[in-house]
Amino acid sequence: MSSQADRQTSVPVDAVDVVSPADAEASEAAPAVLTVRGLTISVRDLELVSDVDLSVGPGERVGLIGESGSGKSLTALGILGLLPEDVTAAGSVRLSGIDHDLIGAGERRLSRVRGNHLAMVFQEPMTALNPTMRIADQVAEAMLVHRTQSNRRTARAAAVELLDRVQLTGIARAYPHQLSGGQRQRVVLAIALANDPALLICDEPTTALDVTVQAMVLDLILRGVTARDSALLFITHDLAVVATICQRVLVMYGGRVVESGPVREVFTNPRHRYTEGLLAASDLEAADSGPVGTSEPVRRRLPTIQGTVPAAGHFPDGCVFRTRCPHATEVCAERPPWTGDQTRGFACHHPAGADDV
Amino acid sequence: MILRLVERTAVLLVSLAVSSVLVFGFLAVLPGDPARVALGVNASDEAVAELRRQFGLDRALTTQYVDWLTGLLHGDFGTSYISKAEIGPQITDRFQVTLWLVVTGMVIALLVAAPAGTVMAARHRKLSGLALSAFSQVGVAVPAFLAGILLIMLFAVKLGWLPANGWTPPAEDPGMFLRQLILPALSLGLVQGAVLTRYVRSAVLDVLREDYLRTARAKGLRPFPALWRHGLRNAAVPVVTVLGLQLATLLIGAVVVERVFVIPGLGSLLLDGVSNRDLLLVQDVVMVLVVAVLVVNFLVDLLYVALDPRLRVSR
Amino acid sequence: MSADLGPVGHAVGGRRRWNPSLLVGGFIVALIAVVALVSFVWTPYDATLVDPAGRLASPSWTHWLGTDKFGRDILSQLMVGSRTTLFVGLVAVGVAAVIGVPLGIFAAMTRRWSSELVMRANDLLLAFPALLLAIMFGAVFGASTTTAMVAIGIATIPSFVRVIRSGGMQVMRTEYVLAARAAGRRPFPIAIRHVLPNVVSLITVQASVSFAIAVLAEAALSFLGYGTPPPTPSWGRMLQESQEFLFSAPRLAVFPGLAIAVAVLGFNLLGDGLRDHFDPKLEDRR
Numbered sequence: 001m002s003s004q005a006d007r008q009t010s011v012p013v014d015a016v017d018v019v020s021p022a023d024a025e026a027s028e029a030a031p032a033v034l035t036v037r038g039l040t041i042s043v044r045d046l047e048l049v050s051d052v053d054l055s056v057g058p059g060e061r062v063g064l065i066g067e068s069g070s071g072k073s074l075t076a077l078g079i080l081g082l083l084p085e086d087v088t089a090a091g092s093v094r095l096s097g098i099d100h101d102l103i104g105a106g107e108r109r110l111s112r113v114r115g116n117h118l119a120m121v122f123q124e125p126m127t128a129l130n131p132t133m134r135i136a137d138q139v140a141e142a143m144l145v146h147r148t149q150s151n152r153r154t155a156r157a158a159a160v161e162l163l164d165r166v167q168l169t170g171i172a173r174a175y176p177h178q179l180s181g182g183q184r185q186r187v188v189l190a191i192a193l194a195n196d197p198a199l200l201i202c203d204e205p206t207t208a209l210d211v212t213v214q215a216m217v218l219d220l221i222l223r224g225v226t227a228r229d230s231a232l233l234f235i236t237h238d239l240a241v242v243a244t245i246c247q248r249v250l251v252m253y254g255g256r257v258v259e260s261g262p263v264r265e266v267f268t269n270p271r272h273r274y275t276e277g278l279l280a281a282s283d284l285e286a287a288d289s290g291p292v293g294t295s296e297p298v299r300r301r302l303p304t305i306q307g308t309v310p311a312a313g314h315f316p317d318g319c320v321f322r323t324r325c326p327h328a329t330e331v332c333a334e335r336p337p338w339t340g341d342q343t344r345g346f347a348c349h350h351p352a353g354a355d356d357v
Numbered sequence: 358m359i360l361r362l363v364e365r366t367a368v369l370l371v372s373l374a375v376s377s378v379l380v381f382g383f384l385a386v387l388p389g390d391p392a393r394v395a396l397g398v399n400a401s402d403e404a405v406a407e408l409r410r411q412f413g414l415d416r417a418l419t420t421q422y423v424d425w426l427t428g429l430l431h432g433d434f435g436t437s438y439i440s441k442a443e444i445g446p447q448i449t450d451r452f453q454v455t456l457w458l459v460v461t462g463m464v465i466a467l468l469v470a471a472p473a474g475t476v477m478a479a480r481h482r483k484l485s486g487l488a489l490s491a492f493s494q495v496g497v498a499v500p501a502f503l504a505g506i507l508l509i510m511l512f513a514v515k516l517g518w519l520p521a522n523g524w525t526p527p528a529e530d531p532g533m534f535l536r537q538l539i540l541p542a543l544s545l546g547l548v549q550g551a552v553l554t555r556y557v558r559s560a561v562l563d564v565l566r567e568d569y570l571r572t573a574r575a576k577g578l579r580p581f582p583a584l585w586r587h588g589l590r591n592a593a594v595p596v597v598t599v600l601g602l603q604l605a606t607l608l609i610g611a612v613v614v615e616r617v618f619v620i621p622g623l624g625s626l627l628l629d630g631v632s633n634r635d636l637l638l639v640q641d642v643v644m645v646l647v648v649a650v651l652v653v654n655f656l657v658d659l660l661y662v663a664l665d666p667r668l669r670v671s672r
Numbered sequence: 673m674s675a676d677l678g679p680v681g682h683a684v685g686g687r688r689r690w691n692p693s694l695l696v697g698g699f700i701v702a703l704i705a706v707v708a709l710v711s712f713v714w715t716p717y718d719a720t721l722v723d724p725a726g727r728l729a730s731p732s733w734t735h736w737l738g739t740d741k742f743g744r745d746i747l748s749q750l751m752v753g754s755r756t757t758l759f760v761g762l763v764a765v766g767v768a769a770v771i772g773v774p775l776g777i778f779a780a781m782t783r784r785w786s787s788e789l790v791m792r793a794n795d796l797l798l799a800f801p802a803l804l805l806a807i808m809f810g811a812v813f814g815a816s817t818t819t820a821m822v823a824i825g826i827a828t829i830p831s832f833v834r835v836i837r838s839g840g841m842q843v844m845r846t847e848y849v850l851a852a853r854a855a856g857r858r859p860f861p862i863a864i865r866h867v868l869p870n871v872v873s874l875i876t877v878q879a880s881v882s883f884a885i886a887v888l889a890e891a892a893l894s895f896l897g898y899g900t901p902p903p904t905p906s907w908g909r910m911l912q913e914s915q916e917f918l919f920s921a922p923r924l925a926v927f928p929g930l931a932i933a934v935a936v937l938g939f940n941l942l943g944d945g946l947r948d949h950f951d952p953k954l955e956d957r958r
Contacts, residue, residue: 141586376799376800383812503925506911507925613803627807634811
């Protein structure tokens, strides 16, 4: 990784940019890289994501978990300003070092941030690359757009090096269709990391991949962000992945953040009933804490969360989980207040681990 | 890639062979005796027999076909039964004229369709996009000869800016050539452009939905540059196919436009041939048109491969 | 990503959108049909009635759209001309559908060389556009309504074969067809019971779009003198006859030109509208 260090010293502008202490309002210990306040995403009159608050500290790795339809991908696209037509976002998204809110910013300003301070890896690698362009050119373009490489030749050399770093050697002149899904996802990762972003957002980057290559891609993501001191916002429905790579986790359901906190705390001591159900259904503990090699594989039925996720925008008022929650009472028709603070908290009237119900 | 080239070439050759049989068979086997037709109903049997001998019409059809084809391959189009003139030079002359019309028309069509179709797609929910859409829908409904008549009415009759008809070879008087070229080329190009616009629109719409365009945006490209750098080549693939097919329409559409503007192109040669019952001439011109279309489609196929690297894998 | 966006797309509320193309296109087509039917019973004048005294009359109360160089009433000619247009279109599209649909289904259901052969022949036919075929037919048989109809019909076959084949191939991949094949049903019953009913919507759309093209081709042929011979009125020939009066009486070109354009527009809109109606998901794609 020594070449990595070289690279970072050769591009000092970014580093200075990112740690500029301009953002005073979100300063607790160090200023957060990303601060999202009251992010609400809607299509016409339907709210798909409501009032999401989240912050990611410098170099911090945060997981965002939830079932499909919980609004986690939309949250990511909302942060990037890449929502589909007709879908609108309100609230506030601030990046440290950027002197304007990303919500409501014009394309010109947003495009300077995207792929530079803020980068993203998408879920579907098979379609994420331009089929008519060589992959090195697609990686090089990311640097040319932001002028982090002055000309085509050096950009291409840097691209080849970036591809090396994600263990794609000697295929710079290939076209996407000549690569496997895992290889393509690594190209997308190389593009995302090209300008040493302050924050990398990964939206289920391994879901579409074979199990055998998932671990490799995860490893490369982790190495990529640690080498650059980039923060990571990792979106997934896979609790085991969050447990391995994230420090903090946010649980989303029905377009809302229902619980957040350090991974260990949330996973060992869930407070929101949805988190509790999710953990029970995923058998994470059995997999994690079962003594290795001592007993037969434990054969028991996983508990499931009853009912199904409502269609987007059709969650109940009050607590979004109350239609599926075994502990729900009348009080749940009122929106549960946030208990705790930004780093550790939940929104539930009948939290687990308390002595009621 | 090589395999595809070989395969395409084989298809082209077979298509050429089959269409030559079709054209020859259709015009030489089905109708009555071309010699009788040439000389008129009242001609004596001896005169007809003499003419048949003169043009080799008394030989077996297969021999006639082989002779005709070998002639064509050597650039010898034969001699007209009616005018007794060499057909080859006429076709070369007239083909140039038609080519000017078609190529200029095609360029105009592309110049209209590429930007209009892209804007229609990019703004397909906005008023400007819908207005363009409606406009192109109307354009599609106007046949080229009607467009020609309307253009004459506006630019020649009302405004008097351009000549209403006629043709001057470029070598003779370039200025006049251009002035006379504008209206017929416009009537071909505008109408074809309206049709093409709709294909460009749907191709660009498809591309706009692609994930790689979002990847490009996530890199920091603004919407239009993203579409330009990543979308255009991908959108071009289906559009190029349509272009190839449209060229056939344009070549034949030129026949009508030539009639409107009194232009001595291949189309008027064909129509004159038909009204004079000059069957060999008709046969030759039809063959030239069909060959042109087939060759263009062959070239389009190759262009396709150049545009889309996925097709370069030898299968 | 796609999972989260799924419900956002087109399914909101599931209500059917108002379909202006279908409405306007249907109205125009119906109007032309009505005019054609009325012309059998009534026209302001005999469309072929020559009136040397009333030549080139401007529009007036007696002749609403004026008269042509022979003193024939323009409106009456337009009305009778709509019959020619519809008749040629109907027969041409009928010929194309009757030949093209079975060929398309055949190409969809058979693999290997027979399907390949149909498609190659189809591509070859594309090199013979309607106008060229009609001129060839005219050269051989003498131009008439029949040669025009048949030529346009034959030239329209390829588009039917293509559309029906790709639609048919989709049907062949569905589970009920797989089940029928697994149950040992013969190809012909499968074609009749499963494939054909499922491509009917495609046929309808294609027929409407082809009709528009047929109207254009018929007009061009009549314009060149390779369509319906005089004295039967036809829009294309009216346009051709108007050419010598572009300076003095441009309306002679405007009225039939308008009739052609409106008819083509109507059938195109109808086709677009039908497509949206059958497959609302594709509304943005055409």
